Amino acid sequence: MNENLQFLQAFLKNPLNVGAIAPSSPELAAEMLAGITPHDDNIVLELGVGTGAITKFLRSAIPSRGSYLGIELDEDLVKTLNKNYPDMNIICGNAAEAYRIHEESGLGKVRYLVCCLPFVSLPKEVxxxxxTEIEKFMDxxxxxxIFQYAHGYFLPPxxxxxxxxxxxYGKSRRSPLVLKNVPPAFTLTWSTV
Ligand SMILES: C[S@@+](CC[C@H](N)C(=O)[O-])C[C@H]1O[C@@H](n2cnc3c(N)ncnc32)[C@H](O)[C@@H]1O
Known part of the structure; x- marks a missing residue:
């Protein structure tokens, strides 16, 4: 199935979890991955893999399978992801258990956390x-x-x-507005390295 269609289908099934009607554009993916140079001892963990809009660019940025771990909640998306990206570690699981999932994976230290979750629409407790999980990695x-859509940027959540x-974690670094994305978005980076 076409990537956009599968994304829309996932959105219609669970709009609050997916939080967008289209996958991230290549331009937003590039901004999300700018400066990220993972390796087996400094891996990248992606939360909310979706249809793999960012993952497909990470594929060429990682030196080996052991440098990446992706966690996605939607089982149907994970089935397709595992078919399309058999050379990437993509787990069906909840980002609310990311620390345990990473520990059980046996992979190296998480150096980059690429978080694509729609915090604005997710249930508060999730x-x-x-x-809390992010804090464990940041510690x-x-x-x-993360990315935040421009139209919601000044909304209270x-x-x-x-x-x-x-x-x-202190002041963030904000990217220029990525206009070539539906909808346009900023990326924000915090570092405790
Ligand atoms: C805004 S989409 C981003 C997808 C993709 N990374 C992109 O940029 O196009 C958010 C994704 O997070 C997933 N998600 C939502 N809650 C989650 C959770 N608790 N754990 C793991 N994935 C979750 C959704 O199923 C959806 O695929």
């Missing part, structure tokens, strides 16, 4: 659990990157998330 020295992350 967001809080995921943020060990990590770079967190988006501001609240940025404030919370700022209080925990």
């Amino acid at each position: 967001s809080e659990m995921v943020l 060990e020295g990590c770079e967190l990157r 988006a501001i609240k998330l940025r404030e919370l992350l700022k209080n925990r």
Whole structure:
């Protein structure tokens, strides 16, 4: 099935979990991956893999299978991901259990956390659990990157998330607005390395 169609189908099945009607564009993927140079001892963990819009570019950025771990909640998406990316470690699981999933994977330290979850629409308790997981990786020295859509950037939940992350990890680095994405988006990066 076409990637956009599968994404839309996932959105219609669970709009709050998916939080967007189209996968990230190659331009947003490039911004999400700018400066990321993983290897087996400094891996990249992707939360919310979707249809693999960012993963497909990570494929050429990782030196080996052991440098990447992806976690996606939607079983149907994971089935297709595992078919399309047999050479990538993509697990069907909940980002709210990311630390345990990573420990059980036996992979190296998480150095880059590429988080594509729609915090603005996720149930509050899920967001809080995921943020607790993120904190565990950040405590060990990590770079967190998220994206936020421009149209929701100044809505209270988006501001609240940025404030919370700022209080925990300091000032973020914001990318220029990525216009070639539906809808346009910024990326934000916090580092504890
Ligand atoms: C906005 S989409 C991003 C997909 C893709 N990374 C992209 O940029 O196009 C968010 C994805 O997060 C997944 N997701 C939502 N909640 C999750 C959770 N608790 N654990 C893992 N994945 C989750 C959704 O199923 C969806 O595929």
